[in-house]
Amino acid sequence: MSELIKVNNIPAPTWNHLRMNDANVSIVKDFINKDIKTDAEAVTSLIGDNGKVDIVEGSAIAEVKTGMGDEIYDKVVNSLYKDTDNKVLHIYVDEDKNVEKPVMLSFEPDGSLSELDSLYVEVSKGASLTIYMKCAEEIKANDASGSDSATEAKTEAKDGADKASFIASFKAKVAENAKLTLVQVYGSVPNVTVFNDIGVTVEDKGNFNLVQIFKGDTSIYSGLRTDLIGDKSELDVNIGYDVNSDHVLDLNYISNHFGKKTLSSINVAGVLYDTSKKTFRGSIDFKNGSSGSVGHEVEDVLLMDDEVHNKTIPLILCAEEDVSGTHGATIGRIDDEISFYLETRGIAKEKVYDIMAKAKTDSIIAKISDSDVKNDISKLLYGASEDE
Amino acid sequence: MKEKTYVDDIDRSIYDFRYENKDAYSIKSGLTPDIVEEISERKNDPEWMREFRLKALDIYNEMGIPNWGPPIDGLNMDDIVTYVKPNTKMSATWDEVPEDIKETFERLGIPQAERESLAGVGAQFDSELVYHNVRKEVEDQGVVYTDLESAMHGPYEEMIKEHFMKLITPRDHKFAALHGAVWSGGSFVYVPPGVSVEIPLQSYFRLNAPGAGQFEHTLIIVDEGADLHFIEGCSAPKYNIANLHAGAVELFVGKNAKMRYSTIENWSKNMYNLNTKRAIVEEGGKIEWVSGSFGSHTSYLYPMSVLQGKGARSEFTGVTFAGKGQNLDTGCKVVHNAPDTSSYVNTRSISKGGGISTFRSSVVVNKKAVNSKSSVSCESLMLDSESRSDTIPAMDIKTKDVDIGHEAKIGRISDEAVFYLMSRGLSENDARALIVSGFADTVSKELPLEYAVEMNNLIRLEMKGSIG
Numbered sequence: 001m002s003e004l005i006k007v008n009n010i011p012a013p014t015w016n017h018l019r020m021n022d023a024n025v026s027i028v029k030d031f032i033n034k035d036i037k038t039d040a041e042a043v044t045s046l047i048g049d050n051g052k053v054d055i056v057e058g059s060a061i062a063e064v065k066t067g068m069g070d071e072i073y074d075k076v077v078n079s080l081y082k083d084t085d086n087k088v089l090h091i092y093v094d095e096d097k098n099v100e101k102p103v104m105l106s107f108e109p110d111g112s113l114s115e116l117d118s119l120y121v122e123v124s125k126g127a128s129l130t131i132y133m134k135c136a137e138e139i140k141a142n143d144a145s146g147s148d149s150a151t152e153a154k155t156e157a158k159d160g161a162d163k164a165s166f167i168a169s170f171k172a173k174v175a176e177n178a179k180l181t182l183v184q185v186y187g188s189v190p191n192v193t194v195f196n197d198i199g200v201t202v203e204d205k206g207n208f209n210l211v212q213i214f215k216g217d218t219s220i221y222s223g224l225r226t227d228l229i230g231d232k233s234e235l236d237v238n239i240g241y242d243v244n245s246d247h248v249l250d251l252n253y254i255s256n257h258f259g260k261k262t263l264s265s266i267n268v269a270g271v272l273y274d275t276s277k278k279t280f281r282g283s284i285d286f287k288n289g290s291s292g293s294v295g296h297e298v299e300d301v302l303l304m305d306d307e308v309h310n311k312t313i314p315l316i317l318c319a320e321e322d323v324s325g326t327h328g329a330t331i332g333r334i335d336d337e338i339s340f341y342l343e344t345r346g347i348a349k350e351k352v353y354d355i356m357a358k359a360k361t362d363s364i365i366a367k368i369s370d371s372d373v374k375n376d377i378s379k380l381l382y383g384a385s386e387d388e
Numbered sequence: 389m390k391e392k393t394y395v396d397d398i399d400r401s402i403y404d405f406r407y408e409n410k411d412a413y414s415i416k417s418g419l420t421p422d423i424v425e426e427i428s429e430r431k432n433d434p435e436w437m438r439e440f441r442l443k444a445l446d447i448y449n450e451m452g453i454p455n456w457g458p459p460i461d462g463l464n465m466d467d468i469v470t471y472v473k474p475n476t477k478m479s480a481t482w483d484e485v486p487e488d489i490k491e492t493f494e495r496l497g498i499p500q501a502e503r504e505s506l507a508g509v510g511a512q513f514d515s516e517l518v519y520h521n522v523r524k525e526v527e528d529q530g531v532v533y534t535d536l537e538s539a540m541h542g543p544y545e546e547m548i549k550e551h552f553m554k555l556i557t558p559r560d561h562k563f564a565a566l567h568g569a570v571w572s573g574g575s576f577v578y579v580p581p582g583v584s585v586e587i588p589l590q591s592y593f594r595l596n597a598p599g600a601g602q603f604e605h606t607l608i609i610v611d612e613g614a615d616l617h618f619i620e621g622c623s624a625p626k627y628n629i630a631n632l633h634a635g636a637v638e639l640f641v642g643k644n645a646k647m648r649y650s651t652i653e654n655w656s657k658n659m660y661n662l663n664t665k666r667a668i669v670e671e672g673g674k675i676e677w678v679s680g681s682f683g684s685h686t687s688y689l690y691p692m693s694v695l696q697g698k699g700a701r702s703e704f705t706g707v708t709f710a711g712k713g714q715n716l717d718t719g720c721k722v723v724h725n726a727p728d729t730s731s732y733v734n735t736r737s738i739s740k741g742g743g744i745s746t747f748r749s750s751v752v753v754n755k756k757a758v759n760s761k762s763s764v765s766c767e768s769l770m771l772d773s774e775s776r777s778d779t780i781p782a783m784d785i786k787t788k789d790v791d792i793g794h795e796a797k798i799g800r801i802s803d804e805a806v807f808y809l810m811s812r813g814l815s816e817n818d819a820r821a822l823i824v825s826g827f828a829d830t831v832s833k834e835l836p837l838e839y840a841v842e843m844n845n846l847i848r849l850e851m852k853g854s855i856g
Contacts, residue, residue, distance in 0.1 A: 313781065321770040324797075325796075327779075329783065329793070
């Protein structure tokens with residue numbers, strides 16, 4: 001059984017014929033009736049006496065709005081909360097506590113049935129927490145993106161009505177002077193369509209830092225809505241992707257500036273191969289009263305094959321005089337000068353593209369400060385850690 | 389409590405002069421097949437045009453209003469008079485134009501501009517052209533510049549039939565369909581192959597009647613290797629009821645031809661400006677749009693360039709100034725349909741006094757358009773916190789061998805810049821006006837001198853009293 005839903009609506013729509021205002025997608029509703037799949041005990045041991053980990057009802061977090069919009073909750077998620085045993089894993093960090101080690105959460109949807117994993121995080125005043133979520137099969141060293149065997153494997157995963165859905169719902173509240181870092185990696189998840197949905201509110205001088213890598217044989221719909229409600233609150237987003245085969249990557253990232261002197265940065269870099277399709281919607285919304293705020297978004301897209309399809313729509317919405325907003329996008333082939341430079345250093349033209357493609361993901365991985373997380377991602381994506 | 393700033397708007401009455409045109413014929417308000425039939429009869433349409441109008445009306449009735457732009461709830465078609473004919477015929481000399489209408493255009497500076505810097509002028513008053521003339525030396529080059537209705541009954545009928553509403557079809561959107569049903573007035577220009585018209589042609593549209601609509605159609609064909617600069621101006625006095633402008637501009641730019649289309653739009657602030665402009669450019673051709681939007685209550689205006697031939701190019705340079713009570717949704721569209729095409733978009737928008745300015749664009753690069761390039765740059769200036777400024781640029785790229793760049797900025801006038809100018813003896817008001825004029829300089833420098841002066845005057849007028 002599946003349901004057609006609209007997700008990833010932009011806050012200010014444009015011409016309908018461009019088909020960028022939202023994404024219409026079929027979501028398979030044969031969900032696993034289950035408890036929290038995440039190992040709550042393991043998370044509890046990581047949090048230790050810095051806070052607590054418990055299970056809450058989905059209705060408890062309805063107030064936090066997310067980037068994918070309400071329809072996925074109204075038509076799918078809320079009924080799962082209500083009618084099944086699906087609950088929400090709740091992580092709470094006490095005031096002024098710094099959870100030193102990242103909380104690692106691993107998901108491996110098997111593709112036979114759809115599943116929902118919900119997480120709600122509260123980081124109290126002055127506290128800090130890093131969460132590392134990965135959703136992928138481990139891949140072998142010689143299957144790094146671009147190799148023939150990887151490409152063959154990739155073609156097996158096709159979009160279709162029978163693909164299971166994996167919904168990852170992440171909601172968080174970041175209190176005054178608190179810091180939350182979320183690192184998400186989506187690698188190879190065959191026969192599953194991923195819905196990755198995030199909603200975060202940030203209070204005075206709070207900081208939400210998001211790093212995402214989308215790299216694998218999967219169609220992914222991902223949304224983020226961040227409400228910078230406190231003065232001097234900050235959002236920093238870095239996204240790296242490569243999309244291959246006939247997969248879809250559909251992104252909707254909204255930064256709402258409510259507080260004064262708020263700061264947001266959305267940096268997206270990626271590569272499209274084969275017949276893949278990617279849509280990036282990025283919105284910086286300066287609300288009235290957000291004086292002194294600054295917002296910046298940039299996307300850099302490398303197009304590798306003739307049949308790729310790229311859509312980009314970076315919005316700046318502004319109801320405040322004393323703000324500064326910028327966005328930029330570069331889309332297409334590698335700059336001729338860079339290509340020429342590398343070729344004069346003895347690198348073959350085809351190799352130049354591989355290097356530049358890898359560099360885009362690596363530049364995002366470099367934003368991660370925790371070396372264990374970095375190494376794990378490198379191992380996941382390339383079959384070897386950074387140190388190797 | 390959030391702090392707010394506010395900049396008062398000013399009464400701009402210089403364009404608001406009007407007179408009661410008692411002798412004019414007005415069709416009854418609303419939109420019905422009978423009204424469309426009557427317009428067609430009064431225009432002495434050929435049969436194909438009568439049928440076209442009625443088909444367009446059917447399409448209008450089928451289509452919904454846009455769900456993405458500024459609200460147009462204040463526009464009720466039942467209240468709009470779609471055809472108002474002044475009691476005069478079109479003349480080729482100003483002496484034959486009735487005194488009060490002539491006086492209107494005198495005050496707008498049209499006859500003077502014609503004498504000094506134009507190759508030809510068309511002047512439309514409400515639904516009909518009242519004056520049309522072209523210099524003899526231009527006519528001798530084979531250039532045709534006349535009203536569309538006359539052309540439709542002469543040797544160019546087939547050419548018009550072949551091109552009329554083929555680029556903008558009634559199916560494009562509801563107000564294109566409306567235009568197809570009730571269009572009246574406008575110009576037809578044909579520039580033969582290889583002919584370069586050295587000085588611009590201009591059409592000026594004045595809407596005088598309260599509650600009326602103006603639906604002029606401009607059809608320009610610039611043949612292979614030819615070159616033309618066409619200027620369009622428009623204004624209206626302000627009334628307390630809604631007026632509507634739903635014109636259409638279709639430009640056909642031939643192989644290796646070049647066309648520049650400049651507009652200074654200064655409609656009154658009760659006007660719904662739902663205008664459609666489109667150009668198709670063949671191999672090696674170039675279209676340049678220069679657009680200044682100052683007036684209107686609500687605008688939907690996005691000149692579109694279809695780059696159909698190899699190496700075709702487009703440039704769009706625009707400035708939008710939204711003041712109190714205005715919601716101006718402007719921008720442009722580009723479609724790259726052929727290899728080696730290039731487009732360049734450069735816009736500035738300014739919001740003050742509670743005005744809303746939206747820059748909206750789309751760049752579509754289709755599969756065939758390999759080695760194409762596009763660059764879009766938009767900058768917005770907010771002059772107070774009661775106003776609003778949005779940028780909504782879309783890029784849809786369907787092939788790999790392209791270079792697409794986009795950049796946008798939004799911000800305020802820098803205090804340091806104002807302070808610097810004030811320390812050089814300027815008042816704060818003048819300093820801010822100078823900075824805004826400089827901000828809009830990308831557009832004014834693209835206009836002929838007289839029009840650049842007019843544009844800067846409009847900016848100065850808008851900036852008066854802006855220190856609140």
